Amino acid sequence: MIMLTDKEIVERLVKIGIKVLDDLKKGENPALNIPLRSLRNVYYDENTGLIKLKDSFQERYYFNIGQSKKFMQTILIADRIKWLVEQNKTLSIRQLFYTLKHTIPGFKENTFDSQDESDPIIEDIEVLINVLRENLNLFASSKGVLAGPMTIIDSGDEIDISKLGSAGYGVPGIVEPDVIKFKDCSADYVLVVEKDAVWARLNEDKYWKKNNCLLLTGKGQPSRAERRILRRLHNELKLPVYVFTDMDPWGYYIYSVYKQGSINLAYFSEKSGVPNAKFLGFKMSDVKNFEMPQDSFIKMGDQDYKRLKELSSYAWFQTKEWQKELKELKKFGNKIEQDALVMKGIEFAAKEYLPKKIENKDWI
Amino acid sequence: MIMLTDKEIVERLVKIGIKVLDDLKKGENPALNIPLRSLRNVYYDENTGLIKLKDSFQERYYFNIGQSKKFMQTILIADRIKWLVEQNKTLSIRQLFYTLKHTIPGFKENTFDSQDESDPIIEDIEVLINVLRENLNLFASSKGVLAGPMTIIDSGDEIDISKLGSAGYGVPGIVEPDVIKFKDCSADYVLVVEKDAVWARLNEDKYWKKNNCLLLTGKGQPSRAERRILRRLHNELKLPVYVFTDMDPWGYYIYSVYKQGSINLAYFSEKSGVPNAKFLGFKMSDVKNFEMPQDSFIKMGDQDYKRLKELSSYAWFQTKEWQKELKELKKFGNKIEQDALVMKGIEFAAKEYLPKKIENKDWI
Structure with missing residues (x-):
């Protein structure tokens, strides 16, 4: 596995934001192209002997009533991970949720209501930039x-x-x-x-x-x-x-x-x-x-x-x-x-x- | 807390067996006198600031249809703990259950069917001889x-x-x-x-x-x-x-x-x-x-x-x-x-x- 430097990770994260901004400037609907992680996009690769992802993607659009909130959440998490990597600090995935949970000013809507919303998006970002959560300074409990x-x-x-x-x-x-x-x-x-x-x-x-x-x-x-x-x-x-x-x-x-x-x-x-x-x-x-x-x-x-x-x-x-x-x-x-x-x-x-x-x- | 030596622990365990044998020889119904561990036998001791056991006991009889199996299980566990302490080896409470689970020769009955039967008896023995499970070389998983x-x-x-x-x-x-x-x-x-x-x-x-x-x-x-x-x-x-x-x-x-x-x-x-x-x-x-x-x-x-x-x-x-x-x-x-x-x-x-x-x- 190629290890990325923190700088390279930040660059990949920044690229996501720049693409969104560019799309907006061009008057296009910004989209994130996220590899699917469901069973139907999984296969067993006999050559390597490993369970792998196939290459189906889902588009996550900004201007889409059903996807808009998740789009915002994805950007928020990408932004927070960038901050974390730059600081060289680690957080648990629960703590990451807490640093992001807030009420959107002027609305009654929360950015996140529960950790069930943020955990899968962390995984989205892992596949989106092809970097393990562990290299993004995020951890869950271990026990071994x-x-x-x-x-x-x-x-x-x-x-x-x-x-x-x-x-x-x-x-x-x-x-x-x-x-x-x-x-x-x-x-x-x-x-x-x-x-x-x-x-x-x-x-x-x-x-x-x-x-x-x-x-x-x-x-x-x-x-x-x-x-x-x-x-x-x-x-x-x-x-x-x-x-x-x-x-x-x-x-x-x-x-x-x-x-x-x-x-x-x-x-x-x-x-x-x-x-x-x-x-x-x-x-x-x-x-x-x-x-x-x-x-x-x-x-x-x-x-x-x-x-x-x-x-x-x-x-x-x-x-x-x-x-x-x-x-x-x-x-x-x-x-x-x-x-x-x-x-x-x-x-x-x-x-x-x-x-x-x-x-x-x-x-x- | 007074720490007992392995020898003293073995002595306390042996004493249980000797009393049962003596009772049998005298033609009496052997009984184990076990401190109750239920809520009604628990109190808060303001002097020490600790939750403690009161002094109620339960008698566990050998010749009693409802208690006979539990009596046998208590003796089996006491015996196995003695063996463990003498060998200076430790076992998990699950493994202890496995070393004791067997079918009684000539019967279809098992000594123990599940660990739910052996765990409380380990606690009975702890209070019976006033020695912690940990000093009896028994452990459960820790995680701290x-x-x-x-x-x-x-x-x-x-x-x-x-x-x-x-x-x-x-x-x-x-x-x-x-x-x-x-x-x-x-x-x-x-x-x-x-x-x-x-x-x-x-x-x-x-x-x-x-x-x-x-x-x-x-x-x-x-x-x-x-x-x-x-x-x-x-x-x-x-x-x-x-x-x-x-x-x-x-x-x-x-x-x-x-x-x-x-x-x-x-x-x-x-x-x-x-x-x-x-x-x-x-x-x-x-x-x-x-x-x-x-x-x-x-x-x-x-x-x-x-x-x-x-x-x-x-x-x-x-x-x-x-x-x-x-x-x-x-x-x-x-x-x-x-x-x-x-x-x-x-x-x-x-x-x-x-x-x-x-x-x-x-x-x-």
């Missing part, structure tokens, strides 16, 4: 944690993330190279685990130390920051990525978000996906291979079957291996959570399951 | 972040939490003195902020550096770990505590949880409350004093009024100052979120609001 043999420079502070005890390195909301730099790293791979508690268990067992790897969790469905840092670890440090989730449609999908990206943020996938990521498990063949006790099984419910059906239809799950896995899970009719491995012994995941899986390349 | 001029020793790693960049120190699930030690700290006070985004904003503005304090957030309603670490910072390092939340009933309640404790975990309050904590704001007098723009007001809804009424009735909100605050808020009819301060300028909270409030002792 990372540990391993690595030194990170975060806002000028040098942090040895092998020495952060039980806490680990809390992945901040923005992990772009201007804020977060990778200094030294001797890890052989990155292990991503779905859940916080599994991360804590493996961290306590010093899994990453014994296996010389990085250990990351996004605490369930990852936010943008965990996806971005994983991508950077993979691309910049050439580290293989293994993902370990629950054996259920939700866990499989979390894996696919790290790998191919998500439907909702297709334009972000290109900048956050790791197409080479491997799915370690938990998977159907593990049930027998590791002799999982019947007491670890949880009956699948209607929602699980529904989600499983959706997954089976996604283009990025159309490989032979995945179709087999999904079919077998449906037939099996039970989920297994990754936490359940403690039933086999408290250090079973760290000492048996994970090392064997990786050694035997037992992944999808 | 801390930064400031301080060195923490976490599981043997020495961590300078003034050098953790934008990430800060992620408060781990267990912050008891055997895992987390406070080494050096030159801070003058602890500022607790309700929200993540406000924490990030203040961290970026180096608020804690300029004002020589610790900056903590529990990201909304705090989990046990943030409450425990705050209590330890206050008690062990004698640091004053200031809390900064939204101006709404939910923010006020969050403040009261840090200060007096919560109804649900009254027995935990004694070990986590900070009765001297001050409420900095956001509060009604700030609206005028800081000339908050009308656009920062959010109309209160039915749920807000309902919660406000509940708060007004709690014993720990019966001070003159609080009753005045709550009445004024009701009359005002608007909430103000702490994020809204950015409307007054991006660094307004860090450079104007907070320093002035603390200098003028403008708190409740």
Whole structure:
């Protein structure tokens, strides 16, 4: 990904305003040409292994009763982002909303009534100028944690993330190279685990130390920051990525978000996906291979079957291996959570399951 | 608080089992005498300023059709906790559930069907042997972040939490003195902020550096770990505590949880409350004093009024100052979120609001 300088970002934003002004001067109806972000403008690119945006656009007009307010909001947000980038300050997307919410003088109308109005427009601007929100100094909450043999420079502070005890390195909301730099790293791979508690268990067992790897969790469905840092670890440090989730449609999908990206943020996938990521498990063949006790099984419910059906239809799950896995899970009719491995012994995941899986390349 | 050694904890657990065995040998019906944790067994202790448990108990009998299963579950969990403490390993409360869930041989009945059954029994055992879950090596997810001029020793790693960049120190699930030690700290006070985004904003503005304090957030309603670490910072390092939340009933309640404790975990309050904590704001007098723009007001809804009424009735909100605050808020009819301060300028909270409030002792 080409990183733009703040100056270049400001130029792109200013260009939007100048075009609007020019249109007005020429007596034309100013329009913004915004790439569509809905499902019908999304496709799976087999060459790159990523979910991408197609090239449909929507025109957003100034002189259009249905679009005029949104047009104004777009310009307001573009203007405020310009101000933010120039000041070199960051704001949460909620705070951005607050800085812009006001009553239009002489009217009873508010510029914005709720954050539901401003968040999608931030995404419009990301695709409009092809710059990630994170480079526009805007962040949302993150929640992930990372540990391993690595030194990170975060806002000028040098942090040895092998020495952060039980806490680990809390992945901040923005992990772009201007804020977060990778200094030294001797890890052989990155292990991503779905859940916080599994991360804590493996961290306590010093899994990453014994296996010389990085250990990351996004605490369930990852936010943008965990996806971005994983991508950077993979691309910049050439580290293989293994993902370990629950054996259920939700866990499989979390894996696919790290790998191919998500439907909702297709334009972000290109900048956050790791197409080479491997799915370690938990998977159907593990049930027998590791002799999982019947007491670890949880009956699948209607929602699980529904989600499983959706997954089976996604283009990025159309490989032979995945179709087999999904079919077998449906037939099996039970989920297994990754936490359940403690039933086999408290250090079973760290000492048996994970090392064997990786050694035997037992992944999808 | 008196810290028990692992040996003493094991002794208390073993005592439970021995009493049950003795009762059985004597031909008596074994019973566990468990302190009640419901609202009617909770009171506000004005002397200590903490929400506490009264002394009602419930008997849990072995030979009682309605209680027999729960009796068995209690013994199973006590046994498994003993095993955990002896091994010196930690588990999440979810993982504990998994290690115990199984089908009883010869029956179709499971020991536990869901975690909703095991979590309350963990709390029963906490009150039964008067030891915190955290000392029983059990944890739930935490989410808080801390930064400031301080060195923490976490599981043997020495961590300078003034050098953790934008990430800060992620408060781990267990912050008891055997895992987390406070080494050096030159801070003058602890500022607790309700929200993540406000924490990030203040961290970026180096608020804690300029004002020589610790900056903590529990990201909304705090989990046990943030409450425990705050209590330890206050008690062990004698640091004053200031809390900064939204101006709404939910923010006020969050403040009261840090200060007096919560109804649900009254027995935990004694070990986590900070009765001297001050409420900095956001509060009604700030609206005028800081000339908050009308656009920062959010109309209160039915749920807000309902919660406000509940708060007004709690014993720990019966001070003159609080009753005045709550009445004024009701009359005002608007909430103000702490994020809204950015409307007054991006660094307004860090450079104007907070320093002035603390200098003028403008708190409740």
